[in-house]
Amino acid sequence: MRPTLTAMVSERIESWLRRRPVAADAGFAVPLFALDLLLQPDRPLPLLFSGLLAGALLLRRTRPVWSAALVVVIAFVQWLVLPQLGLFVADLAVPLVVHATAAYGPRWAARSTLAAGLAGAGLGALTWPPVDDASAGSHALFAAAMAGFVLAGWALGSLHRIREERRSAEAQLAVSAERTRIAREMHDVVAHSLAVVISQADGGRYAGSTEAAHAALTTIGETGRRAMGETRRLLGLLREGPESLAPQPGLADVPTLVEQARVAGLDVVARLDPPPAPVGAGLGLVVYRIVQESLTNVLKHAGPTARASVEICWHTHELQLRIVDDGRGAIGAPAPGGHGIVGMRERVAAYGGAIRTGSGPGGGHEVYVRIPVSA
Known part of the structure; x- marks a missing residue:
């Protein structure tokens, strides 16, 4: 399945940011310090505090608790030392670390940082606006505005946490569902194999063998029947409803x-x-399901006018499977909750193979699978 251009760009940016969290946080820290540098270039002490606040932001994703603790301490010392100067641009680090602890940190840290941020909004209002005749209403309005920034950071961070937790839960459910589906299919494969064993054992029992061989074959037949019954009972627990009794493809x-x-x-x-x-039968089912899922995705997301190719090549110790489309059909975003790739990875991994999905050589989409086989 292939996303739209906007979704692809967004996914690549998010992937880049996840791999380089410090660089992502520098995108906040550097502009804040640069603005303070432009607004008050001749004041070294305010710039020192601004630089310290910006530096603490570099840890907001990798060490959110430490980042929040540093920002809270630096901002409080700044308020004590330079109360007459009010706030700096870099003081926006406070709502940013509130967001970070809500999104990435433990819940106790999120609550503690939120409380510290709201307290800081109240303390800041005591010295800002920095005029003697400022009314109580002006101070209250400023406190409300600062508290609003802090609460907004906390709300956005909490929303990010909820989204990530939901995404993780959906992925786990998808894996569980695929494993259940595979278990149902393997039930039929194993049951068929055991049926063959039982049939061969019963046939050998009537082949005029000695008494000992007769007893051994009888035991094989009985054991196979018991194993098949246990397999049906145990794996049958995974079935959510009546399934077709047709043989697996x-x-x-x-x-x-x-x-x-x-x-x-x-x-x-x-x-x-x-x-x-x-x-x-198990390996044949894996190949069938991968081809089925891949061609279905081409029809759904590349449109019926797309072209596709399916290749199954056998080597001495390896099976290679490749499904490629040219991507010239109508591109659509993947359907919500689509987890077909999860099932393909589960199936291939069960046979010690590897799967690669992504852009093909012609700009379309490619699914490439390698599975070791016996010589």
């Missing part, structure tokens, strides 16, 4: 899947090399 069903995509209007070319040896 496999590698032999991939051509049918490609043909269904063509009928739906997708121009798809397939190169499906036959396996050099029989493929297990």
Whole structure:
């Protein structure tokens, strides 16, 4: 699935900021100090406090509690030493660290920093506006404005925390749902394998063997039946409702899947090399599901006029699967809650493989899978 250009740019910016938190915080600290430097270039002591406040902001993401503690202490000392000068531009560090502790810090730190910020708004109002005839209303209005900045920082930080917690919960639910789905499918695969074992054991029992072999084969049959029953009971607990009893699809069903995509209007070319040896039902199901998910995403997000190719190549010790589209169809944002990539990663990881998704060589989207296989 491929997002819009705006979403791609936004995602890359967010990814860059997550990898370089200090550089992101410098985007706040440097402009605040630069403005103070422009407004009062000949006052070294105010600039010292401004520089200290800006420097403390560099820790607001990586060490939010330390950043908040430094800002609170520096701002309080500034109020004690330079009360007549009122506030600096760098004093905006206070609502910024309130935001940081609410978004990234522990909850006790968020509450403590909020309380300190509101107290600072009240203290600042005692010396600002810095005129003798300032009315009580002016001081109250200033205190309310400063408290508003602090509360806004806390509210935005709390909203960020809620969004991140929700995103994490959705991802965990998606993983759980995919594992449940895989467990249901593996139930059928394992049950089929056990049925074959039981059938072979029962056949050997009537092959005119010795009494000891007869007893051993009888034990194999009984053990297999018990194992199949336990498998059905344990994995059956993961089922949310009645499921179809039809056999699970496999590698032999991939051509049918490609043909269904063509009928739906997708121009798809397939190169499906036959396996050099029989493929297990589990691995065949993995290949089928990845092709199914990928072609579905092309139809949904690249439009029916897009072109796609499916390649399945077998090497001595490896299976390679590649699904690519040219990206010339109607691009749409991924549907909310779409977690198909989670399932693909889970399936591939179960077989010790690797999967790569992203931009293809022609500007479209590519899914590339490598899974080790026995020689």
